[in-house]
Amino acid sequence: MFDFFREGLIQFFGYSGFGNCTWGHIIMICVGLFFITLGVVKEFEPMLLVPIGFGMIIGNIPFTDGLQIGVYENGAVLNYLYFGVIKGFYPPLIFLGIGAMTDFSALISNPKLILVGAAAQFGIFAAYAIALLLGFTPMEAGAIGIIGGADGPTAIFLSSKLAPSLMGAIAVSAYSYMALVPVIQPPIMRLFTNEKERVIRMRPPRAVTHREKVLFPLFCILLTAFLVPSGIPLLGMLFFGNLLKECGVTKRLANTASGPLIDIVTILIGLTVGASTQATNFLTPKSILIFALGAFSFVIATATGVLFVKFLNLFLKEGNKINPLIGNAGVSAVPDAARVSYVEGMKFDKTNYLLMHAMGPNVAGVIGSAVAAGILLSFLY
Amino acid sequence: MKSISKYIILLALVFTTGAVFGQSVRDLRFNEILIKNTDNFDDEYGRHVPWVEIYNTAYNSVNLAGCFLTDDTTGFAAAGKKGGEIPSHWYHIPKTDVKTNMPQRSYIVFYLDAEPLYGTFHANFDPRTSQTSYIALISADGKDLIDLMHYPKQDLMDSTRSFGLEKDGITGHAHFLDQFTPGSSNEVKFTVSKQERLKTDDPYGIGLAIISMSVVFTALILIFFMLKLFGYSSKKIAQRNAAKNAPAATAMAATAKSGGDTNKEEDTDQLTGEEAAAIAMALHLHFNSMHDEESEVITIDMPSAHYSPWAQKGLVMKRTPRIRK
Numbered sequence: 001m002f003d004f005f006r007e008g009l010i011q012f013f014g015y016s017g018f019g020n021c022t023w024g025h026i027i028m029i030c031v032g033l034f035f036i037t038l039g040v041v042k043e044f045e046p047m048l049l050v051p052i053g054f055g056m057i058i059g060n061i062p063f064t065d066g067l068q069i070g071v072y073e074n075g076a077v078l079n080y081l082y083f084g085v086i087k088g089f090y091p092p093l094i095f096l097g098i099g100a101m102t103d104f105s106a107l108i109s110n111p112k113l114i115l116v117g118a119a120a121q122f123g124i125f126a127a128y129a130i131a132l133l134l135g136f137t138p139m140e141a142g143a144i145g146i147i148g149g150a151d152g153p154t155a156i157f158l159s160s161k162l163a164p165s166l167m168g169a170i171a172v173s174a175y176s177y178m179a180l181v182p183v184i185q186p187p188i189m190r191l192f193t194n195e196k197e198r199v200i201r202m203r204p205p206r207a208v209t210h211r212e213k214v215l216f217p218l219f220c221i222l223l224t225a226f227l228v229p230s231g232i233p234l235l236g237m238l239f240f241g242n243l244l245k246e247c248g249v250t251k252r253l254a255n256t257a258s259g260p261l262i263d264i265v266t267i268l269i270g271l272t273v274g275a276s277t278q279a280t281n282f283l284t285p286k287s288i289l290i291f292a293l294g295a296f297s298f299v300i301a302t303a304t305g306v307l308f309v310k311f312l313n314l315f316l317k318e319g320n321k322i323n324p325l326i327g328n329a330g331v332s333a334v335p336d337a338a339r340v341s342y343v344e345g346m347k348f349d350k351t352n353y354l355l356m357h358a359m360g361p362n363v364a365g366v367i368g369s370a371v372a373a374g375i376l377l378s379f380l381y
Numbered sequence: 382m383k384s385i386s387k388y389i390i391l392l393a394l395v396f397t398t399g400a401v402f403g404q405s406v407r408d409l410r411f412n413e414i415l416i417k418n419t420d421n422f423d424d425e426y427g428r429h430v431p432w433v434e435i436y437n438t439a440y441n442s443v444n445l446a447g448c449f450l451t452d453d454t455t456g457f458a459a460a461g462k463k464g465g466e467i468p469s470h471w472y473h474i475p476k477t478d479v480k481t482n483m484p485q486r487s488y489i490v491f492y493l494d495a496e497p498l499y500g501t502f503h504a505n506f507d508p509r510t511s512q513t514s515y516i517a518l519i520s521a522d523g524k525d526l527i528d529l530m531h532y533p534k535q536d537l538m539d540s541t542r543s544f545g546l547e548k549d550g551i552t553g554h555a556h557f558l559d560q561f562t563p564g565s566s567n568e569v570k571f572t573v574s575k576q577e578r579l580k581t582d583d584p585y586g587i588g589l590a591i592i593s594m595s596v597v598f599t600a601l602i603l604i605f606f607m608l609k610l611f612g613y614s615s616k617k618i619a620q621r622n623a624a625k626n627a628p629a630a631t632a633m634a635a636t637a638k639s640g641g642d643t644n645k646e647e648d649t650d651q652l653t654g655e656e657a658a659a660i661a662m663a664l665h666l667h668f669n670s671m672h673d674e675e676s677e678v679i680t681i682d683m684p685s686a687h688y689s690p691w692a693q694k695g696l697v698m699k700r701t702p703r704i705r706k
Binding site for chain 2: 042043107108109111112114115117118121122124125126128129131132133137138139141206208209211212215216219220223224227228364367368371372375376379380381
């Protein structure tokens with residue numbers, strides 16, 4: 001009788017998390033807890049870091065294989081939820097919501113700001129080149145480079161196609177750096193600007209008519225999708241969402257896309273991406289390299305955005321010049337990057353409000369990173 | 382008349398539905414055939430026997446269970462008539478084997494060895510002893526000839542090469558194939574993958590970076606010009622509207638001028654934009670009963686802090702992260 005209990009307890013212990021725990025699991029659970037702390041205490045991207053952090057904890061609780069529990073096990077509930085990440089249909093749905101939330105007025109009123117959004121995409125391709133040098137395959141390098149776009153959904157979409165095995169590391173890296181935008185970008189912005197440039201006052205934007213706002217998504221999808229058809233899933237949903245918002249007759253649809261729908265998808269994408277970072281797959285030297293390349297890509301993107309504004313200013317008349325502090329907003333971390341421009345601008349001139357000006361390159365960055373993802377997909381997939 | 386229309390629509394729907402179901406089986410094509418099999422593809426018993434490959438051209442799965450394979454279509458016309466019997470010499474593909482369900486754009490191989498007892502994929506005829514030089518696939522009800530492939534029998538008996546379609550599923554261009562491809566595409570291409578090509582042609586990624594940045598800039602420059610056009614046309618429309626309203630404005634100005642001192646007083650009483658907005662807001666809230674008791678104060682006074690409308694837009698966004706020092 002005693003032997004039966006003893007064996008039963010040993011067997012139970014073998015099935016429990018304690019019996020299967022490794023140092024890797026503990027490290028990843030700690031990383032998950034750190035993410036939740038960053039989200040809750042520091043309020044760094046809580047909408048993303050809290051679900052990802054909790055997903056990391058769920059994904060790294062050790063269990064015996066074959067019980068259909070883990071995110072990588074066929075038939076598991078988490079595996080079904082992860083399907084949207086693997087097949088890449090969560091990111092376009094998030095883009096639908098982003099489109100329905102974004103006001104492109106700042107861009108429409110000052111079109112030259114769109115070029116800043118294009119210049120900031122250089123970070124993607126610089127990281128691609130460095131990743132190639134470090135021995136990654138072209139497909140892996142492309143997936144890693146997109147971290148520089150500072151766009152989580154785009155990073156997940158592209159890595160699910162080009163390098164599914166690296167998707168967990170890429171997604172976590174992208175979202176981490178997006179959360180750290182207020183920390184990473186300001187030193188780079190200050191490094192490449194001088195006192196005089198930081199206090200440049202930009203002309204107030206003109207009023208944008210309803211007709212322009214409605215025509216904008218229609219023309220944009222035609223112009224960009226014909227050029228880069230592989231970007232249709234992201235660009236199509238982005239501009240469709242924006243049309244729902246701006247046309248004025250589909251308010252309910254726009255509200256759903258920008259509210260409940262994007263919230264649901266954000267929960268699912270955050271949780272499952274977090275759960276996909278199982279220690280066995282995640283704690284590898286490659287993941288560390290991906291994090292390093294992601295940071296490099298982000299820094300280059302910010303720097304090229306700022307430098308490009310300075311370059312543009314060489315050709316602009318006095319009064320029309322652009323404050324280079326909005327150059328960082330060319331990466332598509334909306335609206336955090338724009339807010340960083342605003343906060344930095346206020347530090348040097350309390351009455352210089354850069355927020356709406358920075359929203360121009362910021363939303364241009366969303367378009368630019370989606371176009372860049374489409375190009376990488378067409379070249380590498 | 383209305384009821385007749387209903388019946389016509391119903392019939393059309395029934396036929397359309399039938400066509401949709403039929404379309405799946407009709408998408409099957411003979412793709413490749415080999416008769417003289419000396420050391421080629423062998424069956425599950427290790428025998429080298431003639432084989433034929435069928436290709437599913439559809440983008441959905443197709444189950445060919447119940448269909449017929451034959452080298453002799455005699456009796457097809459009779460089978461197609463009402464009450465007609467299916468000829469016994471046709472090979473009836475069993476309905477019990479799940480392997481007869483072909484995924485989209487897939488291939489399946491039948492052994493033509495006249496040994497139907499050997500399994501589902503062993504037909505009951507052998508082209509080497511057949512009187513004809515074709516092979517046919519007939520639908521489960523025996524009424525539709527799904528596909529029929531003619532082949533140069535004598536040449537195939539003498540040669541060890543296979544005969545098939547140049548492009549998978551596209552009939553009309555059948556010839557002797559350079560390679561045997563049972564269970565896979567006839568279009569054998571020795572192409573270098575995109576990755577391999579990039580590795581050799583652009584090992585440092587500079588070429589891709591230049592091309593990609595050019596495309597990104599092109600796409601956004603196109604949008605830039607479009608937005609410029611928007612701005613230009615908006616300006617034109619505004620000017621046109623202003624010109625249209627000009628006579629009325631001139632008349633009002635003239636009236637104001639002739640009104641003398643009393644109107645001067647009225648001018649000073651004119652509302653500013655901010656005052657009008659505040660009043661409109663208050664009226665809107667009042668008439669829509671959105672807030673009976675306001676917790677906030679609506680005022681036209683300037684706030685002590687220097688908020689601009691832009692800064693206030695920032696307030697509706699996420700709060701700036703607090704950094705504890």
